[in-house]
Amino acid sequence: MSENANDPRIVRTMHMLREALLELMEEHGFERITVKDITSKAGLNRGTFYLHYADKYDLLEKTTEDMMQGLRKIAQTFDPLDLVMHEFPDTPFPFTVRLFEYFGKHARFFSVMLGPKGDPSFSVKFKEFMQVHLMDKFNEFHHSEDRVPVPWDYLMAYLISAHLGIVQYWLEQGRDHTPWDIALMFTRMTQLSPIQSAGLKK
Amino acid sequence: MSENANDPRIVRTMHMLREALLELMEEHGFERITVKDITSKAGLNRGTFYLHYADKYDLLEKTTEDMMQGLRKIAQTFDPLDLVMHEFPDTPFPFTVRLFEYFGKHARFFSVMLGPKGDPSFSVKFKEFMQVHLMDKFNEFHHSEDRVPVPWDYLMAYLISAHLGIVQYWLEQGRDHTPWDIALMFTRMTQLSPIQSAGLKK
DNA sequence: TCATTAATCAACATGAAGTTTATTTTAGGA
DNA sequence: TCCTAAAATAAACTTCATGTTGATTAATGA
Numbered sequence: 001m002s003e004n005a006n007d008p009r010i011v012r013t014m015h016m017l018r019e020a021l022l023e024l025m026e027e028h029g030f031e032r033i034t035v036k037d038i039t040s041k042a043g044l045n046r047g048t049f050y051l052h053y054a055d056k057y058d059l060l061e062k063t064t065e066d067m068m069q070g071l072r073k074i075a076q077t078f079d080p081l082d083l084v085m086h087e088f089p090d091t092p093f094p095f096t097v098r099l100f101e102y103f104g105k106h107a108r109f110f111s112v113m114l115g116p117k118g119d120p121s122f123s124v125k126f127k128e129f130m131q132v133h134l135m136d137k138f139n140e141f142h143h144s145e146d147r148v149p150v151p152w153d154y155l156m157a158y159l160i161s162a163h164l165g166i167v168q169y170w171l172e173q174g175r176d177h178t179p180w181d182i183a184l185m186f187t188r189m190t191q192l193s194p195i196q197s198a199g200l201k202k
Numbered sequence: 203m204s205e206n207a208n209d210p211r212i213v214r215t216m217h218m219l220r221e222a223l224l225e226l227m228e229e230h231g232f233e234r235i236t237v238k239d240i241t242s243k244a245g246l247n248r249g250t251f252y253l254h255y256a257d258k259y260d261l262l263e264k265t266t267e268d269m270m271q272g273l274r275k276i277a278q279t280f281d282p283l284d285l286v287m288h289e290f291p292d293t294p295f296p297f298t299v300r301l302f303e304y305f306g307k308h309a310r311f312f313s314v315m316l317g318p319k320g321d322p323s324f325s326v327k328f329k330e331f332m333q334v335h336l337m338d339k340f341n342e343f344h345h346s347e348d349r350v351p352v353p354w355d356y357l358m359a360y361l362i363s364a365h366l367g368i369v370q371y372w373l374e375q376g377r378d379h380t381p382w383d384i385a386l387m388f389t390r391m392t393q394l395s396p397i398q399s400a401g402l403k404k
Numbered sequence: 405t406c407a408t409t410a411a412t413c414a415a416c417a418t419g420a421a422g423t424t425t426a427t428t429t430t431a432g433g434a
Numbered sequence: 435t436c437c438t439a440a441a442a443t444a445a446a447c448t449t450c451a452t453g454t455t456g457a458t459t460a461a462t463g464a
Contacts, residue, residue, distance in 0.1 A: 007409080007461095007462070007463095008461090010410070031233045034452085035452075036452090046453095047411080047455095048410080051410075051411075055452085115322065116326040117323070119322070120325070123318075141400070141402060147401075149401060150390055150399045151387070152400065154368060157368055158365075158391055158396075158399075160367060161368070162360045165364065166359055166360055169356060170356075189352055189360055191397065192352075194361055195393065196395070197351050197360075199350035199351060209430095210431075211429095211441055215442080237422090238419095238421090247444070249422095249443070249444080
């Protein structure tokens, strides 16, 4: 394992390994891949892999951590007040647009990881991210412990999973809408009931 | 591979292999398991495994198919009219109760498969099931191609994923509510907007 | 130019996969 | 109860990926 210097050879090698991982995951899914597959695709010696990563799980983990880091950085720009103030149904929350731009930029990674050949523990990680950085900001609104239609934690599970589903579907469809359009759908579905969203009642 | 007779030895062996698979998946997740692990846990010879299944993927697939078969059987009892007629906010759709009873009965399987150590392609299969057996029954309601708040397919993706999220969360929490209670939450969240569900607006 | 270190290459031990053959055990009908 | 067919066991074997090691070659940057 190398002391991650800024030696251009190391940077280049690690980048090639991560690219190869993504390409192979798109084809076969993570578990069907071998270290040999990865290094072959990257055009590197198998031994070189072990100079940088303990095994393929380590490689995936490091790659994932990079992506989560990017998400956390965007999450810092989120102010729940924006959302509370937001009353205009024809414009999305700006923060949501930024998120989708990031998903689009790293579409291959998110598409694979959140797809049928991906890693279910990544979906959990992603949900935790939404819980901590988005949902928990609204905890102050539910001091009403008494008779609510649905328990708070189940409502959170519902919303988080619903939002994840939109991200997955968007990526699956090859990003047939702009980040702005998808963000607008988010905004609307959160404000309306499913029946209203379908346009069945006003 | 055996012609699946009704030889009690075969039935017993296959049952033990499936039980062992589930127990090991709970501990380590599917991919970390070896055929040797499975047969050891089941107290069987490794060679015996290959008399019935091609590999561990085959075993998982057959087990999964059994579960989906059970779901399809329940889905046959679903009548969309029940749902349209249903106006009482304090009772769940009976069909939904039956579904959750089934999840509860096979909690170990669904809990593992839909959890962080599970198989993401099973979640996809499960979503397809909901799409075909539940959502598609309502296609007749969206002839309005024009200006709707959210495209129909994205609304479906949102709802299906949201419902999956509830199932996952319920199993994750160790089934802290009865099937009846969960089914009622379903009913309410479908009828109300997220904000109403939280009890913030009426 | 030269010392450092990354990358390559070849070899090795380990362990799981999947197959095969022979042997033992079990089920169920005559 | 006995007998036959088939299931389960046991042991051996090939193949392949893993992770490691030591020697060699190539690239970096001072």
